[in-house]
Amino acid sequence: MRVAVFSTKTYDQCFLEHANKKFGHQLAFFETRLTPDTTPLAKGYPAICAFVNDELDRGVLEKLAEGGTKLIALRSAGFNHVNLPAAADLGLRVARVPAYSPAAVAEHTVALLLSLNRKVYRAYNRVREGNFSLEGLLGFDLEGKTVGVIGTGKIGATFARIMLGFRCRVLAFDPYPSQECVALGVRYMDLDTLLSHSDIVSLHCPLTSQTHHLINQESLKKVKRGVMLINTGRGALIDTRAVVEALKSGILGYLALDVYEEEEELFFRDLSGQVIQDDIFARLQTFPNVIMTGHQAFFTGEALTKIAETTLGNITAFETGQGTFYEVPAEVGV
């Protein structure tokens, strides 16, 4: 099938081309994001392949449908960026990669947690400059601390298991508790109780209308003073302005982000020679107790291999009716 691949980086092309030896699709790679301005590039392609910051609102979907597109193959698990009711109205089918490597994201969450606690990012720079002072690098023992996991699906459950290995107490909030987690010793409770008991809170639920700004001015009143907040889920799970205020007042003691509310304008490109126009993002960079990565939690060789194979498998299943088609049904849309 002819496929227009948007937001292509060299690594996407490399993993997709390698996996495509088995599938034989005709892949056209576009570096640009899919936006209202770039949608004409997709004209005549029955399938488009999109990533997390491609825009798939009603206007873009209408133009895609007009141009002959029938399938949106997402190279992601999250689908919050797709207007699913609009896709259904237009007869566009949407597929995703439901699970590629929960370990990749869970392990990156742990990397952020440990770096932030032990201030590895500050120590690294100091030692390179011959500064061996320990002032300001004080951490805490993770063993015995209480970790609150919001969303215990594939990634949250993997993260919970790792935290139990550190001999932490693990609390969880999820409308659909995992029996596997309960068996491991995870204790489920309501969100407010979790927030008030946790030393570390980590977000692993999808972004939906119910979870948008789950962490906000009100919920931040419920947390333990000095708590560590980690978000490797989606940027808008957090009201970033409220979080900046909570950092200033000391309510939040630590913040680790792999995702950011307005990341579409920033992430996945080199802006090191430019002035960042996003003042909230710039403010976050000024805190000594904030660590950020640019949506890289998924970024392992194992995950990219699985993403490429599942995405191309979805396209084949759509085209031939054979094999597994991981469709995102319209009714889960926001």
Ligand code: NAI
């Ligand atoms: P999953 O579908 O296996 O698990 C999501 C869990 O969240 C489910 O157990 C669900 O019941 C729960 N949930 C739904 N609404 C909730 C709510 N209001 N409060 C608490 N829990 C709720 O998804 P998976 O694979 O574990 O991924 C989770 C999220 O991680 C994705 O939706 C995506 O946004 C994000 N992600 C981030 C990546 C990164 O590179 N930073 C990579 C992959 C996923």
